[in-house]
Amino acid sequence: MTTPSIQDSGDNDGGGNTARRLAVSGDLTMDHIAGIVGPLRAITPGGSALAIDLAGIGRIDTSGAWLIHRLVQDWTAAGVPATIENASGDADRLIAQVAANDNPVAIRAVHGNRAIERLDRIGRALYVAVENVGNFLAFLGQTLIVLGQTLIGRRPMRWNAFIHQCEAVGVNAIPIVGLLLFLVGMVVAQQGAVQLRAFGAEVFVVNLIGRSVMRELGILLTAIMVAGRSSSAFAAQIGSMKLNQEVDALHTIGMSPIEVLVVPRVIAMGLMLSMLGFFGSFMAILGGGLFCWISLDIPPVAFFQRLQEVTPLSDLVIGMIKAPIFGVVIAMMGCFQGMQVTGNAESVGERTTRAVVESIFVVIVLDAFFAVFFSALGFN
Amino acid sequence: MPGLGPTLDEDDAVIRVRGLVTGFGEQIIHDKLDLDVRKGEILGVVGGSGTGKSVLMRAIVGLQSTREGSIKVFGEETRDLDAAAAKDLRRRWGVMFQEGALFSSLSVAENIEVPMREFLDLPEPLMDELAGYKVTMVGLPVEAGPKFPSELSGGMKKRAGLARALSLDPLLLFLDEPTAGLDPISAAAFDELIKVLKETLGLTVFLITHDLDTLHAICDRVAVLADKKVLAVGTIPELLTFDHPWVREYFSGPRGRAAGAGKTKTMEPA
Ligand SMILES: Nc1ncnc2c1ncn2[C@@H]1O[C@H](COP(=O)(O)OP(=O)(O)OP(=O)(O)O)[C@@H](O)[C@H]1O
Ligand SMILES: [Mg+2]
Numbered sequence: 109m110t111t112p113s114i115q116d117s118g119d120n121d122g123g124g125n126t127a128r129r130l131a132v133s134g135d136l137t138m139d140h141i142a143g144i145v146g147p148l149r150a151i152t153p154g155g156s157a158l159a160i161d162l163a164g165i166g167r168i169d170t171s172g173a174w175l176i177h178r179l180v181q182d183w184t185a186a187g188v189p190a191t192i193e194n195a196s197g198d199a200d201r202l203i204a205q206v207a208a209n210d211n212p213v214a215i216r217a218v219h220g221n222r223a224i225e226r227l228d229r230i231g232r233a234l235y236v237a238v239e240n241v242g243n244f245l246a247f248l249g250q251t252l253i254v255l256g257q258t259l260i261g262r263r264p265m266r267w268n269a270f271i272h273q274c275e276a277v278g279v280n281a282i283p284i285v286g287l288l289l290f291l292v293g294m295v296v297a298q299q300g301a302v303q304l305r306a307f308g309a310e311v312f313v314v315n316l317i318g319r320s321v322m323r324e325l326g327i328l329l330t331a332i333m334v335a336g337r338s339s340s341a342f343a344a345q346i347g348s349m350k351l352n353q354e355v356d357a358l359h360t361i362g363m364s365p366i367e368v369l370v371v372p373r374v375i376a377m378g379l380m381l382s383m384l385g386f387f388g389s390f391m392a393i394l395g396g397g398l399f400c401w402i403s404l405d406i407p408p409v410a411f412f413q414r415l416q417e418v419t420p421l422s423d424l425v426i427g428m429i430k431a432p433i434f435g436v437v438i439a440m441m442g443c444f445q446g447m448q449v450t451g452n453a454e455s456v457g458e459r460t461t462r463a464v465v466e467s468i469f470v471v472i473v474l475d476a477f478f479a480v481f482f483s484a485l486g487f488n
Numbered sequence: 489m490p491g492l493g494p495t496l497d498e499d500d501a502v503i504r505v506r507g508l509v510t511g512f513g514e515q516i517i518h519d520k521l522d523l524d525v526r527k528g529e530i531l532g533v534v535g536g537s538g539t540g541k542s543v544l545m546r547a548i549v550g551l552q553s554t555r556e557g558s559i560k561v562f563g564e565e566t567r568d569l570d571a572a573a574a575k576d577l578r579r580r581w582g583v584m585f586q587e588g589a590l591f592s593s594l595s596v597a598e599n600i601e602v603p604m605r606e607f608l609d610l611p612e613p614l615m616d617e618l619a620g621y622k623v624t625m626v627g628l629p630v631e632a633g634p635k636f637p638s639e640l641s642g643g644m645k646k647r648a649g650l651a652r653a654l655s656l657d658p659l660l661l662f663l664d665e666p667t668a669g670l671d672p673i674s675a676a677a678f679d680e681l682i683k684v685l686k687e688t689l690g691l692t693v694f695l696i697t698h699d700l701d702t703l704h705a706i707c708d709r710v711a712v713l714a715d716k717k718v719l720a721v722g723t724i725p726e727l728l729t730f731d732h733p734w735v736r737e738y739f740s741g742p743r744g745r746a747a748g749a750g751k752t753k754t755m756e757p758a
Contacts, residue, residue: 138656142609169657169689170625171610171618178617202688206621213620213633215597351592351638451638452592 127157133164136172153186163194173202269372277338278380289388293395317396318419326389331434335467339442343463346446347456374439381435441467494718496524508557519716530693535713582653586664588645590637597633622651700747
């Protein structure tokens with residue numbers, strides 16, 4: 109059997125008892141009906157009664173049955189009788205089955221007027237933004253309470269999770285952070301050398317490297333790198349657990365998701381970012397030192413001696429104060445976004461993106477704040 | 489025991505599995521498993537939890553890598569198909585997963601339309617109508633059409649998964665525990681639906697189930713999975729004579745007897 113076709117006897121001008129005959133033949137299956145959908149739908153009710161002759165059809169599936177059923181339905185609804193003739197037993201059963209399940213079903217949520225919809229979206233976005241702030245504050249409060257209770261020993265510390273997170277966010281990040289900061293150190297030295305050469309003050313490259321890396325770049329770049337790596341991981345991990353109702357399961361078992369999922373991540377991140385930041389700064393200085401040695405003929409011993417003289421201890425201390433704070437903030441942003449996941453996989457993706465973007469943003473804003481703050485305190 | 493072997497003599501088996509070996513790491517799930525599914529039959533697959541029913545289904549539809557053996561579907565070795573032939577094969581079967589596996593970012597009705605959009609060239613309004621019909625056909629309320637999977641109850645997800653599996657009126661249907669989690673009335677309606685579709689569309693069904701009522705009501709034959717093999721395949725009366733502790737316990741235990749009695753009372757006159 110083949111492509112279906114229809115033969116229409118045409119309207120008999122409503123005359124007499126002769127019905128309009130519609131002979132359908134061929135396979136009425138999904139793969140083949142596309143061609144007759146148009147012609148069939150074009151047969152609008154009116155005139156004499158309609159007799160649909162199915163003697164010539166081959167295979168029929170639910171889509172074919174649906175088309176026939178709808179034709180009959182449309183005519184009957186318009187008050188013109190329509191009947192099916194010569195259908196095989198199976199075709200009859202299938203058409204009856206289809207007819208029994210003919211209900212108006214919406215496919216997607218209906219959309220209203222465009223302008224109103226736009227307003228609706230703006231309003232909703234505003235509402236969500238405000239709600240988000242509220243949610244974040246609530247999350248922050250809960251986390252700080254649980255964190256405090258954990259630190260003073262009123263709650264158990266999840267050592268397994270903590271160690272595992274330390275490995276994931278800290279140890280595994282060592283190669284990439286080391287390489288990145290090493291290269292940045294070289295670039296800073298090289299660019300600095302080009303500019304300072306104009307004043308014949310190339311030796312000040314050491315000051316440049318020491319101070320900028322210890323105080324700003326080392327920690328900041330490490331934090332950005334870690335935010336990209338790990339806040340996304342946190343958001344995705346916790347988000348999928350939420351979708352899977354694992355977070356609900358924790359609740360019902362009587363375990364606090366904050367205690368089990370968030371606090372170990374936050375502590376691990378605070379600790380690991382401090383160490384990674386220190387390590388990153390060290391690598392950047394190595395990179396800068398290597399450049400000075402090769403390009404400017406400053407031997408390593410002289411480089412480190414000068415480094416010690418020109419870099420005040422306060423730079424290191426400031427860097428080490430910032431690192432754990434950045435770490436805690438990054439971890440919290442990631443976990444918060446993960447906790448906000450609802451509904452579907454798309455939401456996981458969206459929240460993961462936001463975790464990365466917002467944590468990097470917040471880290472940079474905080475860094476700017478610290479720069480102003482410590483300058484005001486007189487640490488230049 | 490003749491007649492209860494897992495293989496058929498005739499050649500027109502829709503699914504033909506020979507010497508299948510699958511496993512995860514050290515654990516062997518199937519060891520030289522044979523199974524034939526006849527054209528146009530509903531084959532029930534039973535076995536204890538964790539005996540590898542779902543894994544067998546995944547192996548047949550090509551989601552699970554196999555270690556040895558051959559799997560033929562519609563006479564074609566699934567492993568050797570090129571991309572076009574594999575796609576053509578997928579067009580002809582529908583799969584319903586144990587967990588529903590709906591696309592979470594699409595509404596129920598849009599989920600049902602996904603295979604139609606991929607394989608057919610139908611006008612949009614007709615696709616919407618057909619999707620709407622499938623929604624009611626599987627017994628979902630009309631409000632369910634525009635809902636997202638996360639807004640459905642467990643049983644509704646099952647039905648939506650079934651509707652998507654039936655989207656293209658497949659010739660071969662894989663169902664993994666379709667009636668688990670349905671209320672008994674819905675489960676009976678579900679059995680009836682599968683039966684009508686099988687008889688009118690000539691559907692072949694590979695049905696994994698723990699539901700004894702379903703087995704009695706609609707399955708032509710039942711395959712018993714145990715000891716890493718298909719132990720026996722036959723009608724329920726035939727299996728009652730099969731001598732294996734698990735099979736005897738399964739069909740002759742209190743639940744098995746109750747379901748069997750229910751069948752003789754209500755189903756026979758048809
Ligand atoms: N991805 C996987 N990795 C490792 N082992 C698996 C995996 N999937 C399944 N298994 C193992 O394979 C075995 C069979 O699992 P399967 O899901 O097929 O069971 P089943 O017969 O469908 O059980 P149920 O009736 O409970 O659904 C189990 O022992 C399970 O632990
Ligand atoms: Mg299973």
